[in-house]
Amino acid sequence: MTPSVVSDELHVSDLIKKKLAREHKSSAKALRFANLFSKLQSQTTITRKWSILYFLLSLSDQSNISEPIEQAFSYRGLQNLSNFRNIETNKQPYEEEANRFIPNVPSSSKVSTIKVSKEEELPPRIILIKQLAEFENSNIEVSEEMLLRDIVFIFQGINGQFIKYNEESLSYIIDPKLDINRTTRDLLHRLTELGWLYKRVNEFVSLNVNDPSIGLVGQAFCSALQRELTEYYKFIAVLEAQVTKQVKGQQIPSQGLTLKRLLVWTQESLLKLRIMSVLVDCCKKQRGGALVSTIYNYTNHGDPFIQQFINNTLEEVSRPFFEMLQRWIYEGELEDPFEEFFVACDPNVLEENLWQLKYEYRQNMQPTFISTLLAKKIFSIGKSLNFIRYSCHDSDWVVTNGKAKGADKMLKYGDIIALESSIDATYTATSQRLLNILFTKYKLEKHLTALKQYLLLGQGDFIQHLMFQLGPGLSKPSNTLYRHNLTGTLEAAIRASNAQYDDPDILRRLDVRLLEVSSGDIGWDVFSLDYHVDSPINTIFTPQEMQRYLKLFNFLWRLKRVEHDLSSAWRRNTTSARSLYQIKEIKKEVNASRLVCSEMIHFVYQLQYYILFEVIECSWDELVTEIEIGKKSGDLDSLIEAHNKYLTNVTTKCFLGTSNNQNYLSRLLKIIGHILQYKNDELHNFALKETSIDSYTPKTERIWGYSNLNKSSNQNVRENFKPIKERLEEVAGLFKGEVVNLLTTLSHHHDTDLRFLSVRLDFNEFYQEVSKNNGNNVNSGKRMGGN
Amino acid sequence: MEDPKIQEAIETLDILHEMSTLLNTGLDRDTLSLCLNLCENGVNPEALAVSIFELVEI
Numbered sequence: 117m118t119p120s121v122v123s124d125e126l127h128v129s130d131l132i133k134k135k136l137a138r139e140h141k142s143s144a145k146a147l148r149f150a151n152l153f154s155k156l157q158s159q160t161t162i163t164r165k166w167s168i169l170y171f172l173l174s175l176s177d178q179s180n181i182s183e184p185i186e187q188a189f190s191y192r193g194l195q196n197l198s199n200f201r202n203i204e205t206n207k208q209p210y211e212e213e214a215n216r217f218i219p220n221v222p223s224s225s226k227v228s229t230i231k232v233s234k235e236e237e238l239p240p241r242i243i244l245i246k247q248l249a250e251f252e253n254s255n256i257e258v259s260e261e262m263l264l265r266d267i268v269f270i271f272q273g274i275n276g277q278f279i280k281y282n283e284e285s286l287s288y289i290i291d292p293k294l295d296i297n298r299t300t301r302d303l304l305h306r307l308t309e310l311g312w313l314y315k316r317v318n319e320f321v322s323l324n325v326n327d328p329s330i331g332l333v334g335q336a337f338c339s340a341l342q343r344e345l346t347e348y349y350k351f352i353a354v355l356e357a358q359v360t361k362q363v364k365g366q367q368i369p370s371q372g373l374t375l376k377r378l379l380v381w382t383q384e385s386l387l388k389l390r391i392m393s394v395l396v397d398c399c400k401k402q403r404g405g406a407l408v409s410t411i412y413n414y415t416n417h418g419d420p421f422i423q424q425f426i427n428n429t430l431e432e433v434s435r436p437f438f439e440m441l442q443r444w445i446y447e448g449e450l451e452d453p454f455e456e457f458f459v460a461c462d463p464n465v466l467e468e469n470l471w472q473l474k475y476e477y478r479q480n481m482q483p484t485f486i487s488t489l490l491a492k493k494i495f496s497i498g499k500s501l502n503f504i505r506y507s508c509h510d511s512d513w514v515v516t517n518g519k520a521k522g523a524d525k526m527l528k529y530g531d532i533i534a535l536e537s538s539i540d541a542t543y544t545a546t547s548q549r550l551l552n553i554l555f556t557k558y559k560l561e562k563h564l565t566a567l568k569q570y571l572l573l574g575q576g577d578f579i580q581h582l583m584f585q586l587g588p589g590l591s592k593p594s595n596t597l598y599r600h601n602l603t604g605t606l607e608a609a610i611r612a613s614n615a616q617y618d619d620p621d622i623l624r625r626l627d628v629r630l631l632e633v634s635s636g637d638i639g640w641d642v643f644s645l646d647y648h649v650d651s652p653i654n655t656i657f658t659p660q661e662m663q664r665y666l667k668l669f670n671f672l673w674r675l676k677r678v679e680h681d682l683s684s685a686w687r688r689n690t691t692s693a694r695s696l697y698q699i700k701e702i703k704k705e706v707n708a709s710r711l712v713c714s715e716m717i718h719f720v721y722q723l724q725y726y727i728l729f730e731v732i733e734c735s736w737d738e739l740v741t742e743i744e745i746g747k748k749s750g751d752l753d754s755l756i757e758a759h760n761k762y763l764t765n766v767t768t769k770c771f772l773g774t775s776n777n778q779n780y781l782s783r784l785l786k787i788i789g790h791i792l793q794y795k796n797d798e799l800h801n802f803a804l805k806e807t808s809i810d811s812y813t814p815k816t817e818r819i820w821g822y823s824n825l826n827k828s829s830n831q832n833v834r835e836n837f838k839p840i841k842e843r844l845e846e847v848a849g850l851f852k853g854e855v856v857n858l859l860t861t862l863s864h865h866h867d868t869d870l871r872f873l874s875v876r877l878d879f880n881e882f883y884q885e886v887s888k889n890n891g892n893n894v895n896s897g898k899r900m901g902g903n
Numbered sequence: 904m905e906d907p908k909i910q911e912a913i914e915t916l917d918i919l920h921e922m923s924t925l926l927n928t929g930l931d932r933d934t935l936s937l938c939l940n941l942c943e944n945g946v947n948p949e950a951l952a953v954s955i956f957e958l959v960e961i
Binding site for chain 2: 132135136145148149152153155156159160161162163164166167168169170171172173174175176
């Protein structure tokens with residue numbers, strides 16, 4: 117196709133001038149065009165000037181014909197787009213077609229443009245023209261500077277011209293219409309990662325930095341991140357300066373910034389931001405010690421760079437934690453407004469429960485770089501300090517000690533060994549001090565001994581005396597007992613025994629207690645000795661422990677009473693032996709009852725021996741050793757534990773432990789009951805009566821109050837005696853049966869001490885035979901008693 | 904070496920752009936530059952004008 121005009125630029129320019137003059141009815145435009153034309157003529161770059169001029173002319177002609185309206189608007193400088201919309205309706209199908217066409221154009225086609233920035237605002241038709249043009253290869257170079265500038269914006273979390281953050285996909289998206297090749301696109305994608313990471317970290321920091329609820333450690337974490345971000349900003353500033361220079365063209369391209377260079381330079385920041393973003397991710401819900409632990413987990417990373425970075429961060433993050441720690445171990449103050457420390461304090465707990473309940477160990481807030489053992493020590497130190505201050509009223513020592521130690525040291529992360537050693541030193545000093553106070557000022561050891569002497573019946577003469585004094589009174593119904601009478605008896609017992617030389621402070625604490633009275637109880641059931649403990653030693657002698665002491669006392673007291681009864685029975689038997697011999701009719705029965713008595717005495721003696729020597733003394737010895745060790749290296753907890761162990765030991769071995777041994781206890785109590793029931797007295801009284809009748813002595817008559825009118829024959833004697841004999845035989849049989857049962861269970865007990873007890877009770881295998889017979893005949897026990 | 908040439912090219916383009924606005928062609932600078940390139944490469948100006956116009960119509 118050849119143009120329909122001569123290829124003469126002058127001719128074309130004349131045509132244009134005429135056209136302009138004709139259309140606008142003035143020569144102004146034509147003149148202006150003439151000016152421009154003369155300028156154009158002087159230009160050398162274009163070789164075919166006529167061609168472009170003719171092109172312009174023909175285009176102008178055509179648009180004049182078809183779209184006068186648009187021309188008019190366009191002439192006044194209005195956007196073509198608005199016109200386009202005016203006539204949109206009739207062009208709809210075409211436009212749609214065009215829009216469909218645009219995305220299909222491969223963006224990576226090897227075409228470059230000078231300027232694409234205004235692309236968004238251009239009316240679609242122009243884009244189309246451009247697309248058309250792009251299919252023909254042109255040779256204009258890529259402007260990397262524009263992309264660089266964009267990327268620098270992205271680094272700061274700001275949207276660029278071509279690369280924008282997409283909220284839906286949560287990623288940066290490069291304008292698909294952008295005309296860059298695949299390599300550059302890839303490079304851009306890799307660079308945008310930095311911006312993406314920055315956005316995340318910055319979001320976290322700005323969200324939390326002024327939020328007090330994340331706690332001190334959380335705030336320290338934010339500030340550490342902030343500091344890293346500041347470093348990053350510096351780096352960005354340098355980059356930006358470089359880019360600005362380059363855009364202005366002041367930089368020689370070979371030394372300037374390129375996308376590839378940028379990628380290399382940002383590697384370090386990228387790595388840092390990556391770690392930060394990971395930390396932000398995993399620390400979102402964490403606080404306090406848990407947060408420190410979480411960050412600490414990353415110090416095991418193999419990369420030294422990352423390790424270093426984490427360590428630096430950790431040092432900063434853990435600073436508030438260590439400040440709390442310092443306050444806690446040197447002053448005993450818990451300064452933890454956001455509950456981040458691994459020690460929790462319950463302000464509602466009263467002072468007497470300070471050691472057990474006031475402070476609580478919070479496992480999840482314990483940083484992993486502090487071992488559990490160390491954490492327990494730290495926990496104990498602070499508790500001891502508080503205990504010394506509030507319970508032992510020795511705050512001076514706490515203050516001076518805290519000042520002396522805490523002043524010169526500054527605990528921080530990274531020096532775990534120093535931390536450990538200083539904690540160890542403080543721990544030892546504090547525990548020593550606490551134990552020292554307890555043992556000297558509060559005479560802990562004396563209290564322990566007193567409890568053993570009085571409540572565990574260690575002080576024999578005192579107990580003997582008490583038993584002797586109280587015995588008759590306690591047989592009465594319990595509601596006739598009065599505390600003041602008993603207290604008086606107690607005082608008397610103390611004065612009469614060696615106990616009077618004991619510390620008056622201890623004797624003052626000794627008291628009588630009457631257990632809850634239920635109907636039918638006699639004095640023996642409700643009487644109990646009590647020992648008053650007050651703060652601070654009640655930390656060791658807690659109400660629970662005292663309850664166990666009382667339980668033990670009760671049991672031992674019963675045993676003692678049985679022993680007491682049996683002894684008096686034996687005394688009676690022995691003293692009256694000679695006189696009872698005279699009654700031939702019941703000689704056999706008397707003898708049998710003596711045998712049963714001595715059997716019972718054997719049983720009770722062995723049991724008492726076992727409890728006093730094998731159980732109490734052995735456990736006591738262990739306790740003393742442990743206290744000695746504890747004085748050197750332990751703390752109050754170890755002391756409490758030792759005491760607890762001692763008591764548990766004693767209670768279990770005395771059958772007073774928990775459910776497991778209930779069986780034994782009930783059996784023992786049954787046996788004791790049988791022994792008490794075995795009214796040897798009855799037989800004795802009867803026999804005495806008989807003798808008194810025989811001898812007709814007025815003395816016995818006076819004593820026993822029997823009238824001598826009731827003279828009876830031998831036959832009578834036997835008949836009267838029969839019910840007594842039967843009852844005695846039955847009780848003796850029951851007793852024996854129980855003992856055999858107990859022995860069989862004891863011999864299978866896992867505790868060696870208890871197995872030895874069974875051996876001791878049955879040293880000549882007397883009961884084994886009984887049990888064999890028992891197997892043959894259930895009533896054999898009864899017969900044995902009779903024989 | 905390159906700078907004056909580019910300078911001149913830009914100047915030429917400026918002049919042509921002004922002409923194009925005088926003549927109400929409705930072309931922007933970029934398009935104009937492309938068309939100029941086409942003309943320089945020997946495309947028939949009349950045909951180009953027709954095709955551009957047709958595209959604009961769409």
